[in-house]
Amino acid sequence: MRLRAWDLAIERGGRRLFSGLSFEISAGSALIVAGPNGAGKSSLLRALSGFLPVQAGGFALEGGDPERTLGEQAHYLGHADALKSALTANENLAFWAGALGGEPSREASRAALARVGLAHVIDFPARALSAGQKRRVALARLLVADRPLWLLDEPTTALDAAAQVAFTAIMQSYLDGGGIVVAATHAPLGLSGASVLRLGAAA
Amino acid sequence: MTAALALFLREWRIARRIGGASVGAVFFLILVAIMPFALGPDLNLLARLGPAILWIAALLATLLGLDRLFQADQDDGSLDVMMNGSLPLELVVLIKCAAHWTTSALPLIVVSPLFGLMLAMAPAPLALVAATLLAGTPALTMIGAIGAAITVSLRRGGLLMAVLVLPLTIPVLIFGVAAASAASGGAAPFLTPFLMLCALSLFAIAAAPFAAAAALRHVRE
Numbered sequence: 001m002r003l004r005a006w007d008l009a010i011e012r013g014g015r016r017l018f019s020g021l022s023f024e025i026s027a028g029s030a031l032i033v034a035g036p037n038g039a040g041k042s043s044l045l046r047a048l049s050g051f052l053p054v055q056a057g058g059f060a061l062e063g064g065d066p067e068r069t070l071g072e073q074a075h076y077l078g079h080a081d082a083l084k085s086a087l088t089a090n091e092n093l094a095f096w097a098g099a100l101g102g103e104p105s106r107e108a109s110r111a112a113l114a115r116v117g118l119a120h121v122i123d124f125p126a127r128a129l130s131a132g133q134k135r136r137v138a139l140a141r142l143l144v145a146d147r148p149l150w151l152l153d154e155p156t157t158a159l160d161a162a163a164q165v166a167f168t169a170i171m172q173s174y175l176d177g178g179g180i181v182v183a184a185t186h187a188p189l190g191l192s193g194a195s196v197l198r199l200g201a202a203a
Numbered sequence: 204m205t206a207a208l209a210l211f212l213r214e215w216r217i218a219r220r221i222g223g224a225s226v227g228a229v230f231f232l233i234l235v236a237i238m239p240f241a242l243g244p245d246l247n248l249l250a251r252l253g254p255a256i257l258w259i260a261a262l263l264a265t266l267l268g269l270d271r272l273f274q275a276d277q278d279d280g281s282l283d284v285m286m287n288g289s290l291p292l293e294l295v296v297l298i299k300c301a302a303h304w305t306t307s308a309l310p311l312i313v314v315s316p317l318f319g320l321m322l323a324m325a326p327a328p329l330a331l332v333a334a335t336l337l338a339g340t341p342a343l344t345m346i347g348a349i350g351a352a353i354t355v356s357l358r359r360g361g362l363l364m365a366v367l368v369l370p371l372t373i374p375v376l377i378f379g380v381a382a383a384s385a386a387s388g389g390a391a392p393f394l395t396p397f398l399m400l401c402a403l404s405l406f407a408i409a410a411a412p413f414a415a416a417a418a419l420r421h422v423r424e
Contacts, residue, residue: 049283049287050286050287051283051286051423051424052424053424071287072288072289074287076283076284078280079280080278080279080280081279081280082279082283082284083279084213084217084279084281085279086217086221087213087216087217087220091213094209095210095213096284098205098206098209099206099209099284099285099289099290100284100288100289101288101289104205141284
């Protein structure tokens with residue numbers, strides 16, 4: 001499986017963020033999207049997810065399911081955690097598991113939470129969690145449904161040092177299992193063998 | 204199927220824990236209760252205006268809270284994930300509307316006979332008046348969902364949504380009040396406006412999810 005993008009051009013608010021952008025990532029490797037604020041890192045991820053139109057070029061997941069869009073085969077983790085504060089961590093995760101094509105069960109939620117070190121908050125309402133804990137529950141969402149591509153926008157925001165290390169291990173094992181990761185980040189993620197895509201300075 | 208049920212239960216749980224349902228019913232009660240103060244204590248007048256008052260109150264109470272139908276999910280990022288989920292966006296819209304109707308309109312319909320008594324309406328036709336609300340409020344929710352989708356990314360979209368949606372609800376209001384008035388002793392037949400009301404709701408349920416989903420896709424770009 002391979003993610004290929006060719007000649008991409010994206011505009012936001014009438015301003016051309018970048019054009020002629022091409023890249024290729026094969027299964028088991030990661031692409032770090034770097035660049036200053038406003039360079040278009042988030043817009044690139046949102047375009048890949050299908051939330052933003054591209055002005056030119058295109059992208060495809062070669063070897064993926066031709067019936068589904070790239071976004072429907074990917075986990076998109078944006079700036080917002082997509083957690084409902086009135087629901088418990090388990091209810092949030094079980095819902096996402098069902099909605100994203102996984103198996104919604106308490107065991108699956110517990111296993112995913114355990115991998116981000118939060119098994120003890122499984123029945124806490126999300127509003128009682130700290131910002132870092134919410135982020136970790138959002139990361140656990142990546143684990144409750146199996147999708148071949150992860151699109152991560154600043155995944156380690158609000159995480160403490162130990163949680164960052166744990167998340168690096170999670171990403172590494174996902175890559176070892178044949179997954180593809182595209183991450184926009186300022187912090188080094190510590191992945192071995194990740195290629196870097198540097199977007200230009202903001203105009 | 205499980206994903207659809209999971210979405211319905213999620214919406215239902217959130218509404219129940221935040222308490223939106225009871226607030227809507229209390230809002231309905233207050234609207235009905237202040238009417239006699241505005242109109243005066245003429246029982247005959249109240250009884251004659253009763254069906255119209257119940258319908259206006261139900262219309263306003265149904266729209267209350269509908270502006271957050273998609274905006275809450277837009278703000279916390281849930282909508283991003285849902286758009287690429289296993290359910291088509293049209294179905295997401297339909298299920299969210301069904302859950303919203305169950306938690307906000309259904310309690311109003313259940314208590315509406317009681318409020319009819321407060322408006323000095325005859326007890327016998329109150330069940331029929333509740334039936335007109337049951338047949339008509341799905342159309343109100345579905346039409347409101349289109350407005351909610353269009354204003355999803357506006358900070359203070361609630362008022363704009365009401366301005367967009369209220370004119371579109373006029374046909375529902377006309378047939379709803381006509382059927383309810385006929386039920387409580389008018390000369391006009393009951394069945395004709397009631398069937399029109401059912402038709403409006405069925406049409407809205409079939410068409411509005413596509414309109415709302417298209418609006419969501421377009422507005423969020």
